[in-house]
Amino acid sequence: MVAPRQPIEIREFSAPDLPAGSALLRTERSEVCGTDVHLWHGRLSGVPYPIIPGHVSAGTLQAVRGPLTGLDGSTLREGDRVAFFDVHRTCGRCRACTVHRTPTRCVARRVYGITDSADEGLFGGWSQAIYLEPGVGLARLPDSVGFDDYIGGGCGLLTAVHILERAALRPGDSVLVQGTGAVGLSAIALARLGGASTIIAIGAPEDRLQMARRMGADHVFDVTATSPEERLAEVQRLTHGEGVDVVLEAAGAAAAITEGLNLARDGGRYVIAGHYTDVGDSSINAHRQINRKHLEIRGCWGSEAGHFLRALTFLERYSEQVPWREIGGRTYPLNGLNEALADAEAMRITKALVDPWATA
Numbered sequence: 082m083v084a085p086r087q088p089i090e091i092r093e094f095s096a097p098d099l100p101a102g103s104a105l106l107r108t109e110r111s112e113v114c115g116t117d118v119h120l121w122h123g124r125l126s127g128v129p130y131p132i133i134p135g136h137v138s139a140g141t142l143q144a145v146r147g148p149l150t151g152l153d154g155s156t157l158r159e160g161d162r163v164a165f166f167d168v169h170r171t172c173g174r175c176r177a178c179t180v181h182r183t184p185t186r187c188v189a190r191r192v193y194g195i196t197d198s199a200d201e202g203l204f205g206g207w208s209q210a211i212y213l214e215p216g217v218g219l220a221r222l223p224d225s226v227g228f229d230d231y232i233g234g235g236c237g238l239l240t241a242v243h244i245l246e247r248a249a250l251r252p253g254d255s256v257l258v259q260g261t262g263a264v265g266l267s268a269i270a271l272a273r274l275g276g277a278s279t280i281i282a283i284g285a286p287e288d289r290l291q292m293a294r295r296m297g298a299d300h301v302f303d304v305t306a307t308s309p310e311e312r313l314a315e316v317q318r319l320t321h322g323e324g325v326d327v328v329l330e331a332a333g334a335a336a337a338i339t340e341g342l343n344l345a346r347d348g349g350r351y352v353i354a355g356h357y358t359d360v361g362d363s364s365i366n367a368h369r370q371i372n373r374k375h376l377e378i379r380g381c382w383g384s385e386a387g388h389f390l391r392a393l394t395f396l397e398r399y400s401e402q403v404p405w406r407e408i409g410g411r412t413y414p415l416n417g418l419n420e421a422l423a424d425a426e427a428m429r430i431t432k433a434l435v436d437p438w439a440t441a
Contacts, residue, residue, distance in 0.1 A: 085123025111206025135206025136194030237263030260332030273297030
């Protein structure tokens with residue numbers, strides 16, 4: 082991706098020298114997620130174009146230099162199927178890392194496929210190989226988890242693990258998810274597995290609403306065919322006139338915030354995770370929507386290594402019953418990535434998968 086709004090180019094790179102503790106990954110699957118569309122639109126600041134996008138990927142260890150240990154303590158070897166945690170170079174020494182324990186806000190933090198320039202090498206998944214520098218968090222894929230299972234869940238599943246943690250979900254809670262993209266769909270699945278009593282989803286288009294039902298939603302509302310007033314009335318009807326215990330925002334729309342505050346019950350909880358880019362201001366009445374409601378609001382930015390490992394645990398245990406694989410609507414080769422971006426932008430598919438070895 083040479084610059085915003087420019088066609089994706091295919092370039093060749095030299096094989097990197099591998100220092101001790103590093104590896105070269107043969108990429109089997111990557112993804113085109115909402116973040117990649119934002120990158121293509123130029124809506125993220127500080128991106129060092131040209132970049133190789135694809136921040137969540139999985140593959141086979143092609144070359145390993147020196148001992149390589151996974152995040153779970155296991156020894157990794159050439160030929161192992163692995164996934165890696167895209168966030169790297171968090172310093173472990175700054176106030177964010179040590180005092181506040183918020184490594185997602187570390188100033189040294191870098192992310193494969195987003196903040197690493199292609200001029201520095203193979204730091205993204207839209208490539209046949211990825212350089213895994215020393216210190217990158219790795220984990221062996223469970224035998225029962227295929228590459229399409231992992232990438233179907235992808236970054237949306239990792240983020241959803243963090244969202245549910247921030248929501249402090251309790252068994253029996255009613256939950257409403259705003260947005261039925263990859264993040265929202267995984268949030269629905271984890272809320273169901275976490276013991277939610279009733280799950281409501283707001284989103285579009287129709288195929289995503291149907292997938293929301295398959296992921297565990299009890300009720301769905303088409304955001305394009307119903308009004309906020311209609312949705313509020315129906316949500317209150319479903320929750321004894323109170324509103325839901327927990328609202329999870331994964332829509333990334335300014336209007337979603339105004340609506341979400343109204344849909345939560347008094348004393349409820351609201352987790353905002355979808356605003357990864359600045360989509361403008363939301364209209365809020367602090368007295369009526371927050372203070373008088375005694376509402377708890379939490380932001381959720383990115384994910385941490387623990388969320389990555391827990392996502393793998395969920396996939397190992399539940400991939401047969403939760404259709405994460407089907408979130409990946411279509412697989413594209415490298416020469417089809419411009420089409421993949423266009424399809425993702427137009428919401429023709431929930432997520433595009435990337436097979437860098439496919440020829441057509």
